[in-house]
Amino acid sequence: MSETILTLDRVTKTFGHGTSAVHAARAISFSLQAGRALALVGESGSGKTTCARMAMREYQPTSGQILYKGRPVEGAKSDEIARYRRSVQMIFQDPFASLNPAHTIAHHLRRPLKLHRPEIKGTDIDSTVRELLQRVRLDPDLVAPKYPHELSGGQRQRVSIARALAAKPEVIVADEPTSMLDVSVRLGVLNLLNEMKQEMNLGLLYITHDIATARYVAEDIAVMYAGQIVEWGSVAGVIDNPQHPYTRLLLSAVPDPDVRFEDPKARLRPEEVENIRRRSAAPQDEIVELEPDHFMRMV
């Protein structure tokens, strides 16, 4: 059994109050383990980013708790929180927006090294920058002196991955890491994340609206709708044998992710789609166990 690094334990996040309250995450529980990836899948607005931001400690959960190696993060000492911040790194959707146009790639990689790994000093800093670029299959001589606008989208996302790795993390949260990239380079970035997971024994939270891509990086999958996890299990189990109507709905839009559910090509009538959404959005407290690694919520 791999080591559990991060756990969300019945975590809830509500924005606003009263009738205008948005229940962005409702009793979400999952764990991230060393050397394994969990794909969190769902349409826009299902609550994936809210979960990512809670895992990053950018949002405070309304209720429930986050555990780091079995210990609650809330109320932890400042050195433990610093360790957590170093251990959990994020890769964003838009690699351009997350890189500063005024600084070289080398600068972007030196900063997290100085911040998180002060033991690396002098010329070792630049040799570590080179190693990081090589790890993400970029040529250090060509890429280190460049500015973000001089690189392609795929190269920029590789730099973002290298920057996350600079902190020597145990967990990487990747929020739609390929959705702004050219289709031709998406698979390369997913394969790279998969390799990093295996080689560096990283826990990976892979967030995507495109359920088909989960296969390339993840062992486990959780399908979200309206702030709830409606089905979860092994990637193969859930994708090949979906039990929940909403998972089937998501899969009906595959392999063409641009086909909307309402589209006739998705072969579902609009009232059927509406019915599935309505039932999936209702609070789902009962859990049905299907097989040891495959669960779904009652609808």
Ligand SMILES: Nc1ncnc2c1ncn2[C@@H]1O[C@H](COP(=O)(O)OP(=O)(O)OP(=O)(O)O)[C@@H](O)[C@H]1O
């Ligand atoms: N800061 C906020 N204030 C108020 N409501 C929010 C906030 N952040 C998210 N929400 C709402 O919470 C719900 C879940 O949003 P979230 O961004 O987590 O979904 P998502 O699945 O990540 O979607 P996307 O892929 O579009 O980012 C949405 O209804 C959203 O409008």
